[in-house]
Amino acid sequence: MKKSKPTILIVNDDGVTAPGIKALMETMAEIGKVIVVAPDSPQSGMGHAITIGKPLRLDKIELYEGFETWSCSGTPVDCVKLAKYHVLKGIKPDLLVSGINHGLNNSINILYSGTMSAAVEGAIEDIPSIGFSLDDFTLQADFSHCLKYVKELALSVLEKGLPPATLLNVNFPNTQDIKGVKVCRQAIAKWAEEFDERMDPHRRPYYWMTGKFQMNDHGEDTDVWALEHHYVSVVPVQFDMTAHHAIPALTNWTF
Template sequence: MANKKPTILVVNDDGITAPGIKVLLEEMQKIGRVVVVAPDSPQSGMGHAITIGRPLRLDRIDLYEGVEMYKCSGTPVDCVKLAVNKIFKGTKPDLCVSGINHGLNYSINVLYSGTMSAAVEGAIEDIPSIGFSLDDFSHHADFSHCRPYLISIVQQVLENGLQKGVLLNVNFPHSSKEIKGIKICRQATAKWFEEFDERMDPYNREYFWMTGQFKLLDRGEDTDAAALANGFVSIVPTQFDMTAHHAITELNSWSFDSDRKHEE
């Protein structure tokens, strides 16, 4: 990296016009060459969805001066796939950064997040990848306090690299909190308890609107939830290998003999 500026792929799930991605690409321009590929409309909560039932469109746009930008009709993961296959064409960027998401992606939310899934797809492609999110869902969220940490975290990844199959999930506290520093954390245990608001459309057909509450089930002080609550930037090393390695030994002790006769 000392002899040339790195190439950085910037993606998100809030859409190419979201304020969060503007902040991220502006900071990445200070470090290297930036290529932006982002959805043409908000794709929050898409997880690792890909588009297979309809064609994808990828259009070059001039939204910000000096930035190579493309809007994609697909999901955040589609954006990464198209970038790797059609824009970089056999080469790969030195880094993939996703965000900055309007809203936290800590704890179990990492599974639902389009922001994090884009970063996961980058890691699957062996690209060092980071997902960034802020504790503020507002379109007019204040990202100013995130800027110096973006640079610091990205530079550390570029200098030190990441282990194969590992990416970083970074969450920032709300701008109303003074950031005390960075904490390396584990993912907190939590769950969404959904409710479905039942309604009727003008044709008297039933439909549902999902609501619910996010409940933290983990009081550990080493979690991303605890770090954010105490004013720290949380960094969780995340992997896409979902194997429960600790369960393999136990499962190997089970009998899967399909010919075994069972007593009635």
């Protein structure tokens, strides 16, 4: 009996019309049956937000010929939830891929990323999940050098699976000269925010958040190091945020 093609759910946070999701769709179509459920507008920086205070809209659209595509008014995580319970009618896809994001989601950025939160939601639902991001924020970003690795990683996950409660965070350097792939740890870094205060025409203050990325982790086993040295970084991620190493210390406290 001929084995049926795997069902692949595609989500992102840049919106259903973003060039990155189109590149991902075309590559995944070489592997399996693709279903797209993505936000109707950019949702970068939404993290794991869900919509609870207003209704959601989900519309099937004819945007990409040959692809089943749905546009959602909510967040990337909303897209995953609606994909599972409405579009797929509770049937679990074989793979969830999120991206390809315009901009990196390395280091601490994973906590803010809508791209990665969609993949995390997939893992919570026990779907093998991968988030893909490229170090290029522009709409003119060239994803061609990423696609070979996107396909190889997707095929590997489909074939070998992932450890329980684990997903992959994959970031690509912005260069055609990729040296290979490195399995890394998440670098320890943070954003040092500043807020630029301005005045609107009614003399009321408003604020633009700015800031700089502070990197104090100089290990050669981090995603930041790998990207700076032209490697694809692959970080296994878990949604269990328990600080297991702290439990022994806390059990000695008196409450």
